[in-house]
Amino acid sequence: MSSPDTLTHSKTAQGPLVEARGLSHARDGRTVMAIGDWQLQPGAHALLLGPSGSGKTTFINIVTGLLTPSHGAISVAGEAMSALPPAARDALRRRTIGLVFQTLRLIPALSVTDNLALAQQLALGHVDRAAIAGMIDRVGLAHRAAARPRQLSQGEGQRAAIARALITRPRLVVADEPTSALDDANAARMIDLMFDVADGTGATLLVATHDGRIAHRFANRLNLMAPVAA
Amino acid sequence: MIGLSLAYLKDRGLNTALNILLLALSVASLVILLLFSSQLENRFDKDAQGIDMVVGAKGSPLQLILSSVYHVDIPTGNVPLDTVELLRRQLGVAEAIPLALGDSFRSFRIVGTEPAYPALLGASLAGGRMFAAKMEAVIGADVAARTGANLGQRFVGGHGMSSGDDGPKHEETPFIVVGRLKPTGTVIDRLILTRVESVWDVHGIADPGEVHHEGESAEDHEAHAGAAEVTAVLVRFGSPIAAVRLPGFINRQTNLQAAVPAVEVSRLLALVGVGLDAVRAFAVLLMLTAGLSIFVALLTALKEREGDMAMLRVIGASRAAIIGQVASEGLILASAGATLGLLLGHGVIGMAAASIEQLRALGLNALTFHPGEALIVAAALGIGLIAALIPALRVLKTDIAETLANAR
Ligand SMILES: Nc1ncnc2c1ncn2[C@@H]1O[C@H](COP(=O)(O)OP(=O)(O)OP(=O)(O)O)[C@@H](O)[C@H]1O
Ligand SMILES: [Mg+2]
Numbered sequence: 092m093s094s095p096d097t098l099t100h101s102k103t104a105q106g107p108l109v110e111a112r113g114l115s116h117a118r119d120g121r122t123v124m125a126i127g128d129w130q131l132q133p134g135a136h137a138l139l140l141g142p143s144g145s146g147k148t149t150f151i152n153i154v155t156g157l158l159t160p161s162h163g164a165i166s167v168a169g170e171a172m173s174a175l176p177p178a179a180r181d182a183l184r185r186r187t188i189g190l191v192f193q194t195l196r197l198i199p200a201l202s203v204t205d206n207l208a209l210a211q212q213l214a215l216g217h218v219d220r221a222a223i224a225g226m227i228d229r230v231g232l233a234h235r236a237a238a239r240p241r242q243l244s245q246g247e248g249q250r251a252a253i254a255r256a257l258i259t260r261p262r263l264v265v266a267d268e269p270t271s272a273l274d275d276a277n278a279a280r281m282i283d284l285m286f287d288v289a290d291g292t293g294a295t296l297l298v299a300t301h302d303g304r305i306a307h308r309f310a311n312r313l314n315l316m317a318p319v320a321a
Numbered sequence: 322m323i324g325l326s327l328a329y330l331k332d333r334g335l336n337t338a339l340n341i342l343l344l345a346l347s348v349a350s351l352v353i354l355l356l357f358s359s360q361l362e363n364r365f366d367k368d369a370q371g372i373d374m375v376v377g378a379k380g381s382p383l384q385l386i387l388s389s390v391y392h393v394d395i396p397t398g399n400v401p402l403d404t405v406e407l408l409r410r411q412l413g414v415a416e417a418i419p420l421a422l423g424d425s426f427r428s429f430r431i432v433g434t435e436p437a438y439p440a441l442l443g444a445s446l447a448g449g450r451m452f453a454a455k456m457e458a459v460i461g462a463d464v465a466a467r468t469g470a471n472l473g474q475r476f477v478g479g480h481g482m483s484s485g486d487d488g489p490k491h492e493e494t495p496f497i498v499v500g501r502l503k504p505t506g507t508v509i510d511r512l513i514l515t516r517v518e519s520v521w522d523v524h525g526i527a528d529p530g531e532v533h534h535e536g537e538s539a540e541d542h543e544a545h546a547g548a549a550e551v552t553a554v555l556v557r558f559g560s561p562i563a564a565v566r567l568p569g570f571i572n573r574q575t576n577l578q579a580a581v582p583a584v585e586v587s588r589l590l591a592l593v594g595v596g597l598d599a600v601r602a603f604a605v606l607l608m609l610t611a612g613l614s615i616f617v618a619l620l621t622a623l624k625e626r627e628g629d630m631a632m633l634r635v636i637g638a639s640r641a642a643i644i645g646q647v648a649s650e651g652l653i654l655a656s657a658g659a660t661l662g663l664l665l666g667h668g669v670i671g672m673a674a675a676s677i678e679q680l681r682a683l684g685l686n687a688l689t690f691h692p693g694e695a696l697i698v699a700a701a702l703g704i705g706l707i708a709a710l711i712p713a714l715r716v717l718k719t720d721i722a723e724t725l726a727n728a729r
Contacts (some may be wrong), residue, residue, distance in 0.1 A: 194628075196631075209633075
């Protein structure tokens with residue numbers, strides 16, 4: 092643990108929530124992701140757009156501290172994520188980031204409610220049943236709260252996954268391909284929901300997709316190019 | 322996280338139940354073996370306390386010990402009453418207590434003896450008084466409980482050692498209950514004690530110390546009176562020299578044999594022990610199988626759950642927490658199996674004792690615990706933990722980012 096939370100807050104109150112400097116990543120001598128300098132301001136909705144293989148997931152893994160970039164640095168909430176030791180990265184991710192995957196990755200053995208409770212327990216160290224019920228209600232799943240993930244429709248599952256990402260009140264919500272498997276109507280609803288819930292909690296949103304259908308919804312767009320052979 | 326473990330276990334309920342059952346069976350068999358052999362040995366020791374040597378008719382020494390010390394086998398025969406006096410005259414003999422066997426009441430043996438016998442086994446009166454006159458009887462605690470016999474009650478013995486009501490009755494010579502013994506946890510609880518002369522009376526053998534009744538001819542007397550005999554004599558030594566000298570001395574007498582309970586019991590236990598060892602090896606194998614089965618179940622479950630694990634790490638679970646979660650699954654399985662196994666083991670012992678007369682006679686008891694059971698439970702938990710930790714540690718080696726990218 093480096094600095095107390097209050098200090099981190101005041102630091103990031105002025106600065107960007109995510110800041111990349113000279114960031115790129117190479118695998119086996121091949122550059123698979125190149126972003127350079129980039130900033131994400133608190134409360135913004137940002138879209139990371141690029142064709143398949145352009146490095147979107149790679150970038151998200153770097154932002155969330157799951158991957159160390161080969162070049163450059165990234166900071167999240169004022170902390171140098173890429174320079175932190177693994178345990179501190181875990182802690183930073185736990186405190187500040189909520190993740191939504193295309194494959195929802197809800198825990199199949201747990202009900203919707205318990206999936207949220209587990210996330211809360213792990214991130215905050217306690218379970219707030221009222222907050223969970225409120226969040227589930229907010230994503231329109233009150234009637235499915237006791238259901239297991241495999242009993243949910245795709246759309247219901249996505250709402251549950253968003254609810255789980257947001258229940259810990261993360262400052263940054265990161266979503267990797269949240270809409271690519273959805274039809275137009277559901278893709279639009281998914282984005283509505285994420286905007287709505289993120290705005291309600293004051294969260295910053297970073298969505299990675301190759302799905303051009305939702306691009307127009309984002310003011311802040313970062314385009315990644317398909318990798319060129321080195 | 323414990324809630325998560327329970328949810329996972331519930332999620333593959335059938336597999337969980339099977340693993341718990343497998344472990345429970347192995348724990349139960351080990352517990353049964355342990356209780357059986359320890360209670361048997363304990364009982365053998367307690368029943369033979371203070372009895373250094375048994376003298377009886379020639380035959381199998383083990384049979385002599387079983388019949389006169391443990392009251393489970395039929396006697397080897399009878400020996401002349403003089404034997405008691407012969408033994409009492411020997412140097413180094415502290416006590417020589419005669420036993421006259423042959424009859425029973427509702428499958429409880431009637432033992433003609435002296436008050437020194439219950440005293441030797443540490444029995445004391447719970448009510449009434451010690452037998453004194455002929456045909457007076459003192460009953461053990463189990464006899465009192467199971468027959469409901471009270472002080473002052475009369476009963477007739479039946480001929481035979483255990484068939485009880487089937488044997489011919491000695492209707493004309495009833496016993497009267499004058500005393501009741503406190504429970505001792507020894508064979509005495511299951512005996513009916515009376516004077517040796519009472520047993521003779523029942524069988525029409527004249528007491529050599531008794532004056533002939535008037536009007537009874539010598540022929541009459543001879544006709545129904547065999548020689549005064551006892552079945553066996555229990556001997557307690559007063560000096561260690563007796564232990565060296567006496568058994569040999571007795572065995573040189575043409576019609577007598579001496580047997581030492583400690584020797585015969587250890588010989589018996591060695592025999593039984595080979596069988597028990599085989600069963601024990603099988604039970605240990607069963608426990609290892611249960612461990613292997615838990616290992617395989619967790620390994621496949623964790624393989625399916627790699628994505629879950631990665632996600633748990635992403636939402637903030639530390640490595641230690643993940644290991645702990647998987648370990649707790651193994652431990653929950655193991656403790657459920659161990660608990661069920663303990664219940665099952667004691668239940669089987671209880672049912673065996675309730676339904677098999679000989680086992681109850683040997684003092685098999687479901688409600689006593691043996692310290693070794695803690696060891697069995699610890700072994701089960703250890704196996705569950707190891708079976709869980711191996712796959713858990715494997716999971717830690719996987720790259721989270723890669724797992725999340727791959728498992729679609
Ligand atoms: N584990 C890996 N080992 C080797 N190369 C990898 C690995 N993961 C990704 N790559 C390569 O890195 C490049 C970027 O991959 P990444 O997954 O970031 O793309 P993406 O933009 O998320 O694509 P998609 O839209 O298909 O999800 C690709 O060329 C990919 O083949
Ligand atoms: Mg991707």
